[in-house]
Amino acid sequence: MLKYALLGSLNYYPMTGYELKQFMDTSTAYFWHARLSQIYTTLKDLEASGLVRSTIEPQEDRPDRRVYTLTEAGRQDLQAWLSQPYTALSQPKETLLLKLFFSARVDRESLLTQLRLQRSLHQQQVDTYQADTAGLIAEAVAHNPALEKDALLWEATLRFGEAYEALYVQWLDDTIRLVEERF
């Protein structure tokens, strides 16, 4: 699926692997992320399949930039994926819940420390969304009004991320209280 994250991103404008990583880190990261190493190898595969094409921009004192462009075949593959309905449910892996589920014989204080630590991490995430991501969307539309529809959908995914983090913090608060009072 990283495939489509890359094709979708390159559909906006040509980018290097490094730039794709940055793009994803500031836009899709909270529902789809990837390491640089995976991005580089996947781009190579996509080029071998003819869905992207790369050109080299020479640079001095640092590695040449390899800029990837979406090909017509790539655009079609992306459109085909986008217009095909997604009939599955994603199956999340939540390490914290897994640990909690089996923690009945862990001592109370360790459990509370664990939960409070997670609370602070998730609270930080909420702050990040509000500060960074919302601003980036507004900026993109200001530069290019043709992205209005895109921005509508970007905001929808952002709303999901915010609601998810708010839910997480709320659930942690409830669970911390539960453990304090009844565990």
Place this chain on the structure above:
Amino acid sequence: MLKYALLGSLNYYPMTGYELKQFMDTSTAYFWHARLSQIYTTLKDLEASGLVRSTIEPQEDRPDRRVYTLTEAGRQDLQAWLSQPYTALSQPKETLLLKLFFSARVDRESLLTQLRLQRSLHQQQVDTYQADTAGLIAEAVAHNPALEKDALLWEATLRFGEAYEALYVQWLDDTIRLVEERF
């Protein structure tokens, strides 16, 4: 991490790979799932590491049952993992959000069909939790009152699952309205 799902489950009582699959499907599945093939190969690895031990119960007309038991080393490994704080944030992969993010050039009706389909799938999940899982926890405690503390934590994870699905349905409703009105 499947490793700990298996060790944690076997800490309750010995099970076969097949039974572990069923156990996970009715308890951890909404935050941790695995296929049978992965369970079988992981159990083999765990036995090679001495964390579980298996004995064969012969059967006629169907494959012999291979029953896995947690070893003392396995119990210690599990406890070590449980008492070690989890300092990361899980990085979810939400295919629906990925598609939505790049869907600005998809036609309105396809988008709405997509979102409505997902709404019905998530609504089903809500119903499943309420019907199935809550009952199983009550049953387990009734059979074995020593599981009271366990049940407290199981209910906490269940509450997360319910809140998550409720959030998802709510977000889909909001997003469907947004697309209807402004896309």
Place this chain on the structure above:
DNA sequence: ATTATCATGTAAAAGGTTACATGATTTG
């Protein structure tokens, strides 16, 4: 009659992480 359940597994492929390797420039 077909599908679900019980019950085991293996093999190949895909997806993803971690570690390694290099090195100049800019910012704090």
Place this chain on the structure above:
DNA sequence: CAAATCATGTAACCTTTTACATGATAAT
């Protein structure tokens, strides 16, 4: 002076999925 940024990649490993293989019994 140290850390972050820019910029590329490869290799080994681990995790997960998909496909294959078998076959009786019970339920619809």
